[in-house]
Amino acid sequence: MNLISIRIITSKIEELIHFYEQVTGAIAVRFTPDFAEIKTKTATLAIGSTNTLQFFGGDTVAQPAQNRSVIIEFMVDDVQQRFEVLAPLLKECTVQEPTVMPWGNKSLLLRDPDGNLVNLFTPVSKEAVAKFGGE
Template sequence: MNLISIRIITAKVEELINFYEQVTGATATRYTPDFAELKTKTATLAIGSTQTLQFFGGDSIAQPAHNRSTIIEFLVDDVQQQFDESAAFLKTYMVQEPTLMPWGNKSLLLRDPDGNLVNLFTPATPEAVAKFKNS
């Protein structure tokens, strides 16, 4: 089994697409006005409007902007450089500036327009670098 994608259900499709395009540097593929995907080398972040819930059994199965338990994480080449180059955009979404974590990653924590936590990180210690060597 492989984790292929994470899907965010939102009432703010364009805002989320714009946020994730800016943060990742990737261009979203918009399949319909209600559904888009941002593909990375290892997984896909899907963004679906609340209208797409009809295909999964109805409006009550998911509630946009109610997540308080998940962090969406992106491995980046140099989190400090990304922060320095994008600080003007990122400050609106900032939770924590780049910080060295006890497990060896330097992490920048943001909240997307729906309030989902987003972690941009770069391995910083030899152990963390080895862990993500082939990622």
């Protein structure tokens, strides 16, 4: 079994697509006005409007902007550099500036327009670098 994607259901599809394009530096592939994907080497972040819920059983299947238990994480080459480039754009959504965590990652915590917690991180300790296949 392989994790292929995480899907965010939102009533703010254009805002979320714009946010994740800025944060990741990737361009979303828009399949319909109600659905887009941002692909990385290892997984896909899918963004669907509330209009897509009809295909999954109706409006009560998922509720936008209700998550308080999941962190969406992206490993980046240099989180400090990414923060410096994005800082002017991310003033309102920064939860924690780049900080070295006890497990060896330097993490930047943000909230997307729906309030989902987003972690951009770079492994910095020897153990964390090794964990992610680095030297």
